[in-house]
Amino acid sequence: MSSWCQLGFQDAGSYFMEEFIYFHDFTMMIILGVLSYVVVFLVLGLLSGWVDSGFVEGQLIEFMWTIFPALILIQIAFPSLLLLYLIEDFSKSFLVCKVVGHQWYWSYEIKTESSEILASVDCYMLPREGAFGMRLLLTDEFLMLPINVPVRILVTSDDVIHSWTLPSLGIKGDAVPGRLNQLNVTLSRKAMFYGQCSEICGANHSFMPVMLMGVTSPQFFMWLDRL
């Protein structure tokens, strides 16, 4: 979860989010470089006192300030498109988890081993008194998923449009009634991850959080068996 006055991303909980953070850092370096360059020349130009005296063209400089930005953009585009297609690769999932949004709670359905178990969990937000200081984030039940296992998450809704979000995992999917949206995630560490509904859905839109715990595979089975 975020802490007070946090400016950057939360610690990544999935491999994709790590890549998103690397890409963000890479792009931000380029942005800061370009910004510094532009600001320096802008300020120098304003303070120089020079006046334009009929200068109409400069073939070399115009060529340079077209080509270099294009090269920079190509450098940004490669990792961006790579990531974009990587996160859409759904062929390697091991586990299917269905997320259904309701007004105003989330429910999760997990089916295992060719119909052997169907687990359905309804997760309501804990009231302020029971939230141990983490108001608007805690739920009475939470979803557990095994780490290092590609999970296919199918998001839908029972009533109005919601959005299932976990910022630390880098996933967000609209829960649209009558539609199944597919997300792909592989948790990378054992931790508790928090999120909140991200599409206005009525009076209690701010009060339907998402809580997910990354656990080892045996612990996941134990959770399913409720031992």
Next chain:
Amino acid sequence: MSSGVEITRPEGAIPLAQKYSGLSEEEVKKRIIAYNPPADSRFPNQNQTKNCFQNYVDFQRCVRLRGEDYKPCQFFERNYKFLCPTGWIEKWDEQLENNTFPVKL
């Protein structure tokens, strides 16, 4: 068991933790849950609604053509049970019973 959780399990099923106790995490992972409806090139994108519905319809058609005991029909059955939310399945089953299912099977 918490009131917010429902587990349905067929009679005689061994609890998974007991079934997998004594195995290392790697071995558990190999035998894991691991039924995942295979990637269907007809539905390559984020919207999997049709994937779920098509498998349901294909199962119903398969069973009507070949009978309930025809094993290959189970492929479609597994797929739709894994992909489709329970509410949708119940609604379609009810529509089938009432003869109001929107597709001609």
